[in-house]
Structures are given as structure tokens and as C-alpha cells.
Amino acid sequence: MWQAHGVTPSEQATPEAGLLTPSDVRALAERLDVRPTKSLGQNFVVDGGTIRRIVRAAEVTAQDRVLEVGPGLGSLTLGLLATGADVVAVEIDGRLAAALPGTVAAAAPDAAARLQVVHADAMTIGADHPALGEPTTLVANLPYNVAVPVLLHALATLPSLASALVMVQAEVADRLAAPPGSRTYGVPSAKAAWYAHATRAGSVGRSVFWPVPNVDSALVRLVRREPPTTTATREATFAVVDAAFAQRRKTLRAALTGWAGSPVRAEAALRAAGIDPGLRGERLDITQFAAIAEQQDLRA
Structure with a gap:
């Protein structure tokens, strides 16, 4: 049984990966007085199976340096650290950023040294930020209201990113992965294609989140490629x-x-x-x- 910031969850975290259970997530939120807000797009994943599925789809290995945007209470963070990878987590909410190292230290003490937390707006940081290093992949449950800007900003400012696996609103996923000529093809599709090849990597049910959102979610995988050969910027x-x-x-x-x-x-x-x-x-x-x-x- 582990304890984080004075909270003793009623259920033990998933043993093989040190993941948070639904009870762990709610206990941490109560201890930190965190009430998920719509303005920050906070919907926390509480299902361990979904966390493991995201990590598998992202193909993270111990050789990766993972950028996670919006780690929240740490569910996905722990799943990523379980691969042996280094993780730099960028969190805009000061309470969540401050609590995350303690949560990881309690749930997965052997992985704590591989986590770096940056308290910042992901839209304001780039390759010149001293804490980021050279992340090789972006893996995140992106807030619905800023998903596309955050993704495009990361691809534009972090050339070391070779891939990304993001969970976004299903409608946004369709747009990011849409080919020319399709009904959902638009600005996000075209701009993402400047940097990478995007494909849908599966759907995600609403029940894996707390609180439960009123929209469906999906995974999108992006693999970096060279931009078009052109004289235009x-x-x-x-x-x-x-x-x-x-x-x-x-x-x-x-x-x-x-x-x-x-x-x-x-x-x-x-x-x-x-x-x-x-x-x-x-x-x-x-x-x-x-x-x-x-x-x-x-x-x-």
C-alpha cells in the first residue's frame, strides 16, 4: 500500500506497473483540493488498461525521452515511466505540478529519478527550455480545448520529436488524420501534414475518465517526416x-x-x-x- 502527500488510497495501485487505481485518483484529487475544470480541459484517465494501451500504441522504449503535456494526477506518467523511459511532464496547474513528483516517488520509487516536472503553459516552451532536453516522442492526454494548438506548437518548436501519440476528442482525431478530399479534412489536417503522417490509433470510451466527458475520445499517432520541398516558408x-x-x-x-x-x-x-x-x-x-x-x- 502506498501513500502520497498523506493520502492512503483504499486500493493498492496496479502491482506490475505502479499505476493509479480509480480510488487513488479520487483520493489524490481530494487531498489536493483539485476539482477538474472545464476551462483547463481536465478529464483524468482512471483506467489502467487504457494507460497500458496508450503506452503500447506510442511504442515507448527505455531509450526514449518522453514529453508529456498535461500529466494531471500522474496516471499516464506512471505508465510511461514503467517502460524505463525518461519523462518530462509539462503541467500548467501549479498544484498538480507540485504534487506529481511525490506521487511518482510513492507509487514507483525506482522511477522517480527519471521524471522531470515543468510548471508551465505548453504553448510557451520550446527547444530552448533548459528542462526539456531533446524529447524523442510526445505522449499525452491533451486538453480538448487546446489540443491542436499544443500539438502543432510542439511539432514546430521541438525538432527532436520523431513521433507523437495523443488522446484527443474523437472529432479532432478525425480531422488530424483526414486525407485530402474527405469530409473532415481541414486546417488541422493540412497543418499537421507539414510535420508528420497522422493516423487514427483507436477509439477510447468515455467511462475511462473522471469526470466522464460528454464527448468521445480517440488516439492519433503521428510520425515525423520531412516538410514539403518548397521555397515557401x-x-x-x-x-x-x-x-x-x-x-x-x-x-x-x-x-x-x-x-x-x-x-x-x-x-x-x-x-x-x-x-x-x-x-x-x-x-x-x-x-x-x-x-x-x-x-x-x-x-x-
């Missing part, structure tokens, strides 16, 4: 993506009018990029968006 390409989907039902000629300065210039840029002006943005892949961005000289 990422920022310029993303500006075209944003413009193309700002008015999703319009043709590219109409949707890019603001970006280009006029319908005539928009059509000229599209034709120079070898793209039919009558298409909609949902038909284009990230390489084609970059080709349009290369035509900036044709803009007003």
Missing part, C-alpha cells in the same frame, strides 16, 4: 491554408481573393501553381498549398 504556406478554409464552400479563386488581393491575382497564383481555380481547399494536400504560397510575388 511554413508561415506563408499556413497563411494559404487558413485562407482556403476560412470560407470552406467557396472555390479557391474566391477563397484566396483576400490573400491574393483580388480574384484575378488569386486565379493567376493558382494557375501558376498548376492548380485548378475552381477546386475547393479540401481537395489540396500540403504540397499543393506550399506551391500556391510560392506565388507570393503575384499578390497585390
Whole structure:
């Protein structure tokens, strides 16, 4: 039986992995006076089987340095540490950040030295942060309200990340993994494709969370790849993506009018990029968006 911050859970943590039980999670939350908030997107995983499933899907090994965003009370953190990997956990909630080392030390004392906790907003840190080192993979139960910005920020600022496995709202997972031409293809799909190949890695039921969310969740796996071969910058390409989907039902000629300065210039840029002006943005892949961005000289 383990004790963290004066809390003695009514059930012992899963022996083989030192994972938290549902009773452990609730006891820790009560001790820390943590009431999961919608504003921070806090829904804690309380099912050990789901934790082990996430770790397996992420293919974490002892050679990895794992970045975990939003570790919360530590359920996934303990699962990741059980692989032998180093974990750097970034937590925006000061109470949770302060409590996490003690929770790990109590539940998995042999792994405590491999954990580093950073109290920060994940959107404000990058490769220059002294505590991050060079993480090789991102594994996280991302808060629903900031999942896409956090993921894209991590991929943009941490070039050492070779892969990611994130749990997000099912609708967001569909968008991240959607191919061009599909109903759910959009801004998240195109921007994620600049950095990586994304695929759905399974669905997650609502009952594994506390509190139970009112939406379904899913896992998305991303594997880093080289960005498109282009003379356009990422920022310029993303500006075209944003413009193309700002008015999703319009043709590219109409949707890019603001970006280009006029319908005539928009059509000229599209034709120079070898793209039919009558298409909609949902038909284009990230390489084609970059080709349009290369035509900036044709803009007003």
C-alpha cells in the first residue's frame, strides 16, 4: 500500500506497473483540493488498461525521452515511466505540478529519478527550455480545448520529436488524420501534414475518465517526416491554408481573393501553381498549398 502527500488510497495501485487505481485518483484529487475544470480541459484517465494501451500504441522504449503535456494526477506518467523511459511532464496547474513528483516517488520509487516536472503553459516552451532536453516522442492526454494548438506548437518548436501519440476528442482525431478530399479534412489536417503522417490509433470510451466527458475520445499517432520541398516558408504556406478554409464552400479563386488581393491575382497564383481555380481547399494536400504560397510575388 502506498501513500502520497498523506493520502492512503483504499486500493493498492496496479502491482506490475505502479499505476493509479480509480480510488487513488479520487483520493489524490481530494487531498489536493483539485476539482477538474472545464476551462483547463481536465478529464483524468482512471483506467489502467487504457494507460497500458496508450503506452503500447506510442511504442515507448527505455531509450526514449518522453514529453508529456498535461500529466494531471500522474496516471499516464506512471505508465510511461514503467517502460524505463525518461519523462518530462509539462503541467500548467501549479498544484498538480507540485504534487506529481511525490506521487511518482510513492507509487514507483525506482522511477522517480527519471521524471522531470515543468510548471508551465505548453504553448510557451520550446527547444530552448533548459528542462526539456531533446524529447524523442510526445505522449499525452491533451486538453480538448487546446489540443491542436499544443500539438502543432510542439511539432514546430521541438525538432527532436520523431513521433507523437495523443488522446484527443474523437472529432479532432478525425480531422488530424483526414486525407485530402474527405469530409473532415481541414486546417488541422493540412497543418499537421507539414510535420508528420497522422493516423487514427483507436477509439477510447468515455467511462475511462473522471469526470466522464460528454464527448468521445480517440488516439492519433503521428510520425515525423520531412516538410514539403518548397521555397515557401511554413508561415506563408499556413497563411494559404487558413485562407482556403476560412470560407470552406467557396472555390479557391474566391477563397484566396483576400490573400491574393483580388480574384484575378488569386486565379493567376493558382494557375501558376498548376492548380485548378475552381477546386475547393479540401481537395489540396500540403504540397499543393506550399506551391500556391510560392506565388507570393503575384499578390497585390
